[in-house]
Amino acid sequence: GAGVSQSPSNKVTEKGKDVELRCDPISGHTALYWYRQSLGQGLEFLIYFQGNSAPDKSGLPSDRFSAERTGGSVSTLTIQRTQQEDSAVYLCASRPGGQGDYGYTFGSGTRLTVV
Amino acid sequence: AQSVAQPEDQVNVAEGNPLTVKCTYSVSGNPYLFWYVQYPNRGLQFLLKYITGDNLVKGSYGFEAEFNKSQTSFHLKKPSALVSDSALYFCAVRPLGGGTDKLIFGTGTRLQVFP
Numbered sequence: 001g002a003g004v005s006q007s008p009s010n011k012v013t014e015k016g017k018d019v020e021l022r023c024d025p026i027s028g029h030t031a032l033y034w035y036r037q038s039l040g041q042g043l044e045f046l047i048y049f050q051g052n053s054a055p056d057k058s059g060l061p062s063d064r065f066s067a068e069r070t071g072g073s074v075s076t077l078t079i080q081r082t083q084q085e086d087s088a089v090y091l092c093a094s095r096p097g098g099q100g101d102y103g104y105t106f107g108s109g110t111r112l113t114v115v
Numbered sequence: 116a117q118s119v120a121q122p123e124d125q126v127n128v129a130e131g132n133p134l135t136v137k138c139t140y141s142v143s144g145n146p147y148l149f150w151y152v153q154y155p156n157r158g159l160q161f162l163l164k165y166i167t168g169d170n171l172v173k174g175s176y177g178f179e180a181e182f183n184k185s186q187t188s189f190h191l192k193k194p195s196a197l198v199s200d201s202a203l204y205f206c207a208v209r210p211l212g213g214g215t216d217k218l219i220f221g222t223g224t225r226l227q228v229f230p
Contacts, residue, residue, distance in 0.1 A: 031216070042223055093159075095216075103161070108157055
């Protein structure tokens with residue numbers, strides 16, 4: 001596609017439920033990132049995928065958070081047993097991944113509200 | 116710890132006046148530096164980046180930024196603000212080395228341009 005696509009755009013869920021957030025990166029982009037944007041907190045790095053390399057999971061806040069990237073394309077961020085503090089906008093970005101490339105393209109995000 | 120600071124939560128400026136949005140960083144080595152803008156309910160849009168070379172970088176929509184190595188700053192500037200520039204602005208750095216190329220973001224500065 002022309003840009004990074006995220007779905008759903010909005011998600012309201014009850015505390016304790018599991019949610020899945022989807023990211024479709026730009027076709028051919030090998031690098032994919034998930035960030036969380038909380039009010040007043042800026043953008044918090046969650047996880048990074050690059051090709052077939054092991055993902056950098058250093059930003060995942062707890063073991064309730066996980067992500068996978070199937071076939072080097074679509075990525076799903078899963079939050080289990082959601083808590084109210086998980087409410088935030090979850091942003092996905094992709095990048096071609098080549099050496100010397102700095103073109104991070106962001107999606108519009110998924111606004112998650114845990115009630 | 117590597118970090119980015121945007122000391123102003125909000126900057127107010129009259130249309131036609133020059134604007135400055137401040138950013139300082141604390142990372143080892145010479146990082147790559149970025150500015151992004153976020154309009155309501157939209158993802159982050161790339162404005163400009165500094166990789167190497169001339170310290171004054173020109174970007175989209177008439178914005179520019181000056182890299183100051185001694186002050187570890189990368190302030191965003193525009194000679195004449197427009198009401199349509201009102202948005203949330205994020206400074207980001209990509210530290211070099213360490214095996215990952217994630218961006219580290221500041222907490223954002225809301226720019227309000229008054230007619």
